[in-house]
Amino acid sequence: MKKAVPDRIARLRAGLAESDLSGLVVSAPSNIFYLSGFTGSSGALLITAERALLFSDFRYRLQSREQAPDFEFVEVERDLFQRVGRVSADTCAGRLGYESAHLTCELLGHLTEGLQSRELVAATGLVEDFRAIKSPDEIVHIRAAAALADQALDHMISLLRPGATERDIALEGEYFMRRAGADAVAFDLIVASGPRSALPHAGTSTRELQPGDLVVIDIGAAVDGYCSDMTRTFAVQTATEQARQIYEIAHRAQRAAAAAVQAGAICGEVDAVARTIIDEADFGDCFGHGLGHGVGVDVHEAPHLRKGDDTRLAAGNVVTVEPGIYLPDIGGVRLEDLLVVQADGAETLTASAMPAELPVV
């Protein structure tokens, strides 16, 4: 990580110049981490053409020195953003950018107070745009996170039996990944069974698995600050014809959309590949979310594979492809792989099997 920091700051400075900004106040924790290496829970960066400052409080005095040696540390007791504003006013002339998608209205007020009459400009997406294209080093971390999730999934599959609770299966999956070296889970793992599998972001409950349940397992690890994301669907002991049918459609949609992923492809058109297959099978109303999203420092980041999005994929994007079909009160299927976009296709980072027919365990 450390070596990458100067490159990223240089790239941001070029971006600032293009946007006619004299500096950027960075407040999104994932952008702070990406640019500086700092992981404290409270802080902000100010990056100008000449200087790179990290503002935080007493608690992070030593940690900032350890994690962000390329930054000058400014220790602030209270009203951190007012201080950022004051230092900005002293440090750079001209327009100052801030991250409007992350900064709260209250903190913008503090920043403005400190800045007094300096011009502030909403500059969301500057850092996120760089982040969407991963370097080989970053892909190493994402690959490691995906490999841990693959191993954990095998362990979780071994626990799928009537009477096991969603929560226990999720906890064992998380414990497995963290013992194996994950910093954390990329998100609260989802184990959603029976009718709950029709809730696309159900989390887990204390529901016990029953024969005939569909079980959606959505799992990701975080390694060295980078996330992975994968989903598989199973049936417990037995499966209805309807469950087999929606699985088969979701699988077909997943494979067709994954095959459409390559540099230059338009995000909305990749989404449409999957959506058309599900629509034509008359389940269009049961696939209410986008096809996929970028994955990196955040588990949801740019680019977004969704209806109407005209962004073009680029080599180095890492995206999920995850169509789902959800039948309220009955159950659902979601199948998700993680892909690295390449010039002429994509490499799938997920290694876990995705059988063409609903796996019954």
Place this chain on the structure above:
Amino acid sequence: MKKAVPDRIARLRAGLAESDLSGLVVSAPSNIFYLSGFTGSSGALLITAERALLFSDFRYRLQSREQAPDFEFVEVERDLFQRVGRVSADTCAGRLGYESAHLTCELLGHLTEGLQSRELVAATGLVEDFRAIKSPDEIVHIRAAAALADQALDHMISLLRPGATERDIALEGEYFMRRAGADAVAFDLIVASGPRSALPHAGTSTRELQPGDLVVIDIGAAVDGYCSDMTRTFAVQTATEQARQIYEIAHRAQRAAAAAVQAGAICGEVDAVARTIIDEADFGDCFGHGLGHGVGVDVHEAPHLRKGDDTRLAAGNVVTVEPGIYLPDIGGVRLEDLLVVQADGAETLTASAMPAELPVV
């Protein structure tokens, strides 16, 4: 929880009337949970004198019905806050409040677009103020969370030996609490050893414990949406005279400040009780954070026990009392209990022992 929702909405409506607001847009996840029971990752509430609406997307269609039956569900495909604005414009005349401490600048822009010319007012703290005083039902959940942390701490103490890593000890503590029924941890557990114990919010690393280390363990569970918070400090096998000394001072400060907690006490004065003891022992520079904070749906919430804060404690507040002394590059001590404020004192929810002399394990 369900029974409490109508009471909370009624209380909020009274608060809106006092603030001359016709409605409030609630965007902070913890306030959304407190007022409605909804735990989805994306959503907003609009509460007016007559109506209570929950806005979220397709993913939460069923979950919202299950968790927030007192709310009308509005399903939004994109630009959630623009929709909230449009519905607000149709639903209530007069000034509309929003949570400026939680809403991002970008989402305020979307809300404003939807609302068109309606007057928007920053109304932060309305819900938080109610939340600071806990009902007996809420204290039941916090007590349960504190009891789980007490048990987990015993387990973690049994693992404190040279060669054990901070991360493994923290993971075992978390796994213990979640297997015992915690929904989650209240925060990433801290196990900070040796020089890292001088980092007040160190998190964990792969550092192995060594004889003579100070080890700070900061642990909390979440049960039914409510948090607990507790810290203890230990020495591994042997302790220096200096470590024993700073422990004894921190302990004296903790006990004196905890004894000063009661309804009517001024937050800044309770902080001063501990700070004076540490100052007089010449370690004032080594205690850079506030004495404590409220705990509830969030692990950090109102009220705040900190220098100069003139808020008065009230019966039903649940607060931490956690002085610390941190010697850079050497080590630190922090001791934290969780207290329920009562008319004539406080009840300590933490049951784990806090010996007057540094425990050597």
